[in-house]
Amino acid sequence: MSAPPPLEVRDVTVRFSGLVALDSVGFTVEPGSIHAVIGPNGAGKSTCFNVLSGVYRASSGSLRFGGAELTKLPTHEIAALGVARTFQNIALSPHLSVADNLMLGRHRLTRTGFVSAGLRLPAARRERALHSERVAEIAAFVGLAGRLPVPVGLLPYGVQKRVELARALCMEPRLLLLDEPVAGMNGGERREMAALISAIREDLGISLLLVEHDMGMVMRLADAVTVLDFGRRIAGGTPAEVQRDPEVIRAYLGAAAEQPAAHDEEQV
Numbered sequence: 001m002s003a004p005p006p007l008e009v010r011d012v013t014v015r016f017s018g019l020v021a022l023d024s025v026g027f028t029v030e031p032g033s034i035h036a037v038i039g040p041n042g043a044g045k046s047t048c049f050n051v052l053s054g055v056y057r058a059s060s061g062s063l064r065f066g067g068a069e070l071t072k073l074p075t076h077e078i079a080a081l082g083v084a085r086t087f088q089n090i091a092l093s094p095h096l097s098v099a100d101n102l103m104l105g106r107h108r109l110t111r112t113g114f115v116s117a118g119l120r121l122p123a124a125r126r127e128r129a130l131h132s133e134r135v136a137e138i139a140a141f142v143g144l145a146g147r148l149p150v151p152v153g154l155l156p157y158g159v160q161k162r163v164e165l166a167r168a169l170c171m172e173p174r175l176l177l178l179d180e181p182v183a184g185m186n187g188g189e190r191r192e193m194a195a196l197i198s199a200i201r202e203d204l205g206i207s208l209l210l211v212e213h214d215m216g217m218v219m220r221l222a223d224a225v226t227v228l229d230f231g232r233r234i235a236g237g238t239p240a241e242v243q244r245d246p247e248v249i250r251a252y253l254g255a256a257a258e259q260p261a262a263h264d265e266e267q268v
Ligand SMILES: Nc1ncnc2c1ncn2[C@@H]1O[C@H](COP(=O)(O)OP(=O)(O)OP(=O)(O)O)[C@@H](O)[C@H]1O
Pocket: 016, 019, 020, 021, 039, 040, 041, 042, 043, 044, 045, 046, 047, 048
């Protein structure tokens, strides 16, 4: 897989009947980096994510991934360019095994159609064997080797989040969008997930964009941080830079005064 191109977000605005959820937001995810988007509740983080994966349309602005303009593409074409995402609420089939869920992640890479697969033609059999091998490799990489036959619904929540991540990796992405990857996890699960995210960057060379509430995790993991507040980009830079930015401190202190529980997440 070739090195990822940069993701360039320029002047992106998203409006929902009068409400400006994103207001001329811009940032660049450098190739092979971990870039975090943070901000208080309602800042526009999920909107940013949804516009990147094609779930929402930008009202104006541009999102370029290498030579491709993503703004007008449907979700499956964005995925075909090598942009995969995970969901905040797990989006797996609970009755299917881990292996089958991961195979579904490889769907876009499958060449032989359903008919030849159904007829068990040799080409389809060979292709399935290759995909199974890759699924086993990815499962081992994320620490799921022993769980391949287990129905996803029987696994603990933290393990299901790993399956969700593995499913996205099965799409062989060059850019991975992670929506609150440690939400709802306990301290141990958070540390494991943080180590896995680092390994994805180090060993697979994939760029990662993550939306996350856990500040400890963001500050330890991210190479660069973009801070949103009320749909605007109020700061950007290294974790150390944004942590001491007065605008950021003001946004978070204001939010904490209104919603004390919102950023009270456990630190990694
Ligand atoms: N589909 C939608 N229709 C209308 N308004 C929306 C929609 N999605 C988001 N919004 C609004 O856009 C603004 C930004 O919301 P968004 O969910 O992107 O924020 P967020 O930073 O992800 O918040 P949180 O941390 O609570 O998840 C909010 O005012 C929200 O109510």
